[in-house]
Amino acid sequence: MNTEISNSETTDPSALLEFRQVNTHYGAVHILKDVDLAIYPGELVCLLGGNASGKTTTLKTLLGMVTPTSGEVVLDGEVVNNQPTSYRVANGVTMVPENRRLFKRLTVKENLMLGAYLRNDRDGINEDLEYVYDLFPRVKERLSQKAGTLSGGEQQMVAIGRALMSRPKVLLMDEPSMGLAPALVQQNFELIEKINNEGMAIFMVEQNANMALSIADRGWVLLTGRVILDDTAEALRANEDLQKAYLGGGSGE
Amino acid sequence: MTTLPSSLLLDWKRIFKWGSICAAALLFVSLVGMPIKLDPKSIISPLLSLGYVSLLWLPLIFGYVASSRVVLEGVETRKPGLPDLLTGVLTGTIGGAGLTLLMLGIENFDIRDPLINWSPQLLEVLAFGARDLNSAVWIGIGGALGLVGAGLHLIPENLRRGASYGFFTVLALAIFEPALDDMSEGFRLEWLVELIFEKRGGLKLWPAIILALLIGLISVVTKGKAKNAVAQYREQEKSQKKKTSVVLFGIVAALGIVLPIFMGTYVNSLLANVGIFLLLALGLNIVVGLAGILDLGYVAFFAVGAYTTAVLTSELSPFFAPGMTWVLSLVFVIILAALTGLFIGAPVIRMRGDYLAIVTLGFGEIIRLLFLSDFLKPYFGGAQGILGVPGIDLGVVYISGTDTRGIFYLVLFFCAIAVYVSWRLQASRLGRSWMAIREDEQVAEAMGINTVNSKLMAFVVGAVLASFAGAIMAARVGSVFPNSFMILISIVILVVVIVGGMGSIPGVFVGAFVLIGVLGGPKQPGLLQEFGSLKLLVYGMLLVYMMLQKPEGLVPSARRTQELHQEEFLQDAWLKGTDDEDEEQTVAGEEAQI
Secondary structure, three states: OOOOOOOHHHHOOOOOEEEEEEEOEEOOEEOOOOEEEEEOOOOEEEEEEOOOOOHHHHHHHHHOOOOOOEEEEEEOOEEOOOOOHHHHHHOOEEEEOOOOOOOOOOEHHHHHHHHOOOOOOHHHHHHHHHHHHHHOHHHHHOOOOEHHHOOHHHHHHHHHHHHHOOOOOEEEEEOOOOOOOHHHHHHHHHHHHHHHHOOOEEEEEEOOHHHHHHHOOEEEEEEOOEEEEEEEHHHHHHOHHHHHHOOOOOOOO | OOOOOHHHOOOHHHHHHHHHHHHHHHHHHHHOOHHHHHOOOEEEOOOEEHHHHHHHHHHHHHHHHHHOOOOOOOOOOOOOOHHHHHHHHHHHHHHHHHHHHHHHHHHHOOOOOOOOOOOHHHHHHHOOOOOOOOOOHHHHHHHHHHHHHHHHHHOOHHHHHHHHHHHHHHHHHHHOHHHHHHHHHHHOOHHHHHHHEOOOOOEOHHHHHHHHHHHHHHHHHOOOHHHHHHHHHHHOOHHHHHHHHHHHHHHHHHHHHHHHHHOOHHHHHHHHHHHHHHHHHHHHHHHHHHOOOOOOOOHHHHHHHHHHHHHHHOOOOOOOOOOOOHHHHHHHHHHHHHHHHHHHHHHHOOOOHHHHHHHHHHHHHHHHHHHHOOOOHHHHOHHHOEOOOOOEEOOOOEEOOOOHHHHHHHHHHHHHHHHHHHHHHHHOHHHHHHHHHHHOHHHHHHOOOOHHHHHHHHHHHHHHHHHHHHHHHHHHHOOEOHHHHOHHHHHHHHHHHHHHOOOOHHHHHHHHHHHHHHHEOOOOEOOOHHHOOHHHHHHHHHHHHHHHHOOOOOOOOHHHHHHHHHHHHHHHHHHHOOOHHHHHHHHHHHHHHO
16 A cells, blocks of 8 residues: 555545545546545545546546556455446445436436346335435336436436435435536535435535535545645635635635 | 409419429439339229329329418418419429420430430320320329319318228239239139239229228228227236237237238248348347447348358358258357357447447448458358258258248247347346447446446347348258348348337338338349339338438337327426426525525
């Protein structure tokens, strides 16, 4: 293990999901540079950053769609650098993709069941279905409807429900506020908070920094592939540099 | 009178638009030689031949289209009346004038060099066999047909329904004449056929009229009952639906098994052709319809199946001739086809959409060219192919290549397997992964689906089904040649799948029967063998029409129908404001709390 890691948290064995000095490249282009991250059980953490800062690459690397050129991706204490996405999903990581991206021509029920694609425990799946219905009663009303015909808010619920169906330990969320009406963004963050309160660890990538930090426990800030800030959400909200860069000048009214 | 009443004001732009399109269509049809080629196929003897139908339906349809009006909700629509009739007449007249000009042109100029059909023969057909007919007669015919077309809007719906049903009955009878003729012998119904059909082809006039009237009447009486039955079937409970499906399936299966006994060589060989293409189309339906992989080189697997069978069973195979039985060779056919599927699939599968289509197109040709090449000539016989493929010895019976009934039963058996496999796969875990990949490959991957394996499996299943068709084909024809596996076959199979309805098993059946049975395969004649090479033109036109007007296919899969239905439902809900309003309210409420 790399002993030069400055952040003591990243060596903590209790972390669910961890990056240790991860570097990634697209072709020859260096994207993530020595990134250290750690997500603990029950936490809601967010990754902030502007365009092309490497946020989505971070998610893809966590899920195994991008292989790091150096460093380690650790899931539940196990180095999973060379494990495929299916292995990681089966072992507790799931993503809610940007813009929800439901299977639009499939029914809501089919979407949910595809979330449980890797599972064979019928009873467990039914349990989780009930859990999702309890969480989002509206989803239950729409089960036989095509996912593409739902409203934006409902689609978000199905997308989260679909991710929960794999019974994850960590939920990755790519830009949950993207493409939603302002009123729905608020509703959406409440949803995320609610799921987090049920004990689910959530790792959220977001451009809407103010909103994200208002519900997060901790946050990181990426700048061109490097973690430049790493602190509690309150501290980040108080950070003046960050305020200037992302949170739009004068902080909360 | 100096000013026309407002009701007589016509939409001249529309008339000229549709009229000139009609004229262009008529010229096109004439100059590709449809009237000449299709003239021997008589519909009502001796009055009407298919050649004339190919011309006459155009002014009628264009008259109908030009005079139809847009109905907008909330805007009062004028009752169809005189202006619409005039619109139809004028549209038809302009179209007919096109043919008049064509006749004058043929009489006075000779440009046969580029246009083969710019010929006295065409002139004769256009002049109805009379040499000195005034060419202006087409203006009148066009106008009259346009009037009839426009008139269809005016007559009561029942009459319109009856007329169209009557017309299509006569047309269908004439198309199916050779098949009916062939079947009548088995059923001892020659007298009935003789009663309806003329000896040299075509319906007799009076039986045609009586049948048209009869069917027209029946269609009016039973109006909407078929639709209701379908709707009823759709609304049934799941268990009952299953029961109905089983009964329906049983009936179809029983017919498939019993009917060929009564049918002659002609119909059986026709059905065997349809069956081979059906088998191919069912396989491609899995690849394209379920997994969404556009494979344009599907013929490669057909070729592998045929060549494997030929090499293993024929004594005349140039290099390696174990002389196996067909059944034993089938084992190797499956293995080799699956391997070829993997081999072609592996490099292709990582590509998406158009790139994948282009690369598979290449592979389809590569396989054919390999069989054709001098390099592999010692093994596969090059252009001379492999001859002497024996029939199929099933132990109990021996099916020789010329035994069309036996071949048909064999094809039927494999089609049943293919249907069963597609049906089971659709509901399986693999089927679900295909649906997900078809919808959104990246997200499917994020759900933990191994997209590479799933897509490869689609390739392999499709390959094995196609290879069955190839194996039967080899035994049936008794020989294999590289040039039997042209790219055109891939295209035709794809057209069958698209026209039938992608992802729909009944759709594939309809597509295969309509295209291969009626029009014919790339080299196999169908019921309308007069079409000859023109059938490719019809294929193309049908494909364009389907893509524009009915992209879901003739028999869309339930999934797609439901989809369309749901959109309408949602629009209604939106118009009434029942759906989204309450959501906005709750959102607003929550905001107020904050």
